Amino acid sequence: MRKPLIAANWKMNKTTGEALSFAGSFGQMFYERFEGDDTPVDVLICPPFLGVPALCAVFAGKPVNVGAQNMYWKEKGAFTGEISPSMLKDAGCSFVIVGHSERRHVFGETDEDVSEKVRAALDHGLKPVICVGETLEDREQGKTHEVTSNMIKAAFSKVKAEEIPSVVVAYEPVWAIGTGKEAKPGDAADVIGNIRKTVDGLFGEATSDNLRVLYGGSVKSGNIRSFMLEEQIDGALVGGASLDPNEFFKLVEIAHKTKR
Numbered sequence: 001m002r003k004p005l006i007a008a009n010w011k012m013n014k015t016t017g018e019a020l021s022f023a024g025s026f027g028q029m030f031y032e033r034f035e036g037d038d039t040p041v042d043v044l045i046c047p048p049f050l051g052v053p054a055l056c057a058v059f060a061g062k063p064v065n066v067g068a069q070n071m072y073w074k075e076k077g078a079f080t081g082e083i084s085p086s087m088l089k090d091a092g093c094s095f096v097i098v099g100h101s102e103r104r105h106v107f108g109e110t111d112e113d114v115s116e117k118v119r120a121a122l123d124h125g126l127k128p129v130i131c132v133g134e135t136l137e138d139r140e141q142g143k144t145h146e147v148t149s150n151m152i153k154a155a156f157s158k159v160k161a162e163e164i165p166s167v168v169v170a171y172e173p174v175w176a177i178g179t180g181k182e183a184k185p186g187d188a189a190d191v192i193g194n195i196r197k198t199v200d201g202l203f204g205e206a207t208s209d210n211l212r213v214l215y216g217g218s219v220k221s222g223n224i225r226s227f228m229l230e231e232q233i234d235g236a237l238v239g240g241a242s243l244d245p246n247e248f249f250k251l252v253e254i255a256h257k258t259k260r
């Protein structure tokens with residue numbers, strides 16, 4: 001069985017002080033609730049780069065993973081403003097978000113960039129969280145499966161079959177991110193089913209049984225249960241609702257109760 005994963009994408013929010021305050025509140029609730037329970041849900045928090053070292057220090061040895069929201073794929077060199085996979089690893093990150101729609105649409109990240117980043121992440125022992133999703137225009141034109149399959153094929157082009165358990169996919173319809181308009185859980189499960197089919201087509205039948213696929217797009221405590229009830233959906237990538245420790249803890253608890 002695939003272990004559920006609830007991941008926080010803080011985007012460009014929280015100073016280091018605010019990140020530490022969140023960590024204190026969330027940590028207390030999380031350890032109290034799941035102490036001795038072998039944490040049945042994986043938790044991941046992705047702060048802005050500057051918050052990474054502080055959160056890694058606070059959560060060192062604890063069952064809370066810290067990740068980055070982006071990175072460059074080169075090892076080092078003349079790449080002003082960029083962060084390398086080994087820098088993230090050195091800071092204590094275990095995951096990195098790759099190809100978020102804001103990276104693709106605001107910063108012009110391409111499918112080729114995403115595939116380089118996925119390869120570099122795996123080479124450095126970082127688990128990539130690969131984001132894919134269609135725009136509203138794609139959906140209205142009936143291109144959702146085609147667009148998401150093509151993004152998956154590009155992102156997995158440098159991945160080996162045995163690396164699939166270290167990869168996470170987040171299906172995030174662009175029109176649902178930060179809009180308060182979540183996808184219908186059945187529709188999300190349908191797209192994720194097709195994503196699994198695409199991965200099986202690339203790597204062989206049932207490979208995707210070992211691939212965690214999350215849903216992302218306006219997830220909150222009031223709707224996460226309906227997503228977690230879908231067998232295809234292994235968790236959530238959460239933006240806005242992950243900024244409040246109480247709300248984020250509720251998401252983890254509901255995910256746990258629904259999936260066990």
Ligand code: PEP
Binds near residue numbers: 240
């Ligand atoms: C995201 O940032 O990946 C996201 C899904 O944001 P939100 O939950 O705010 O829609």
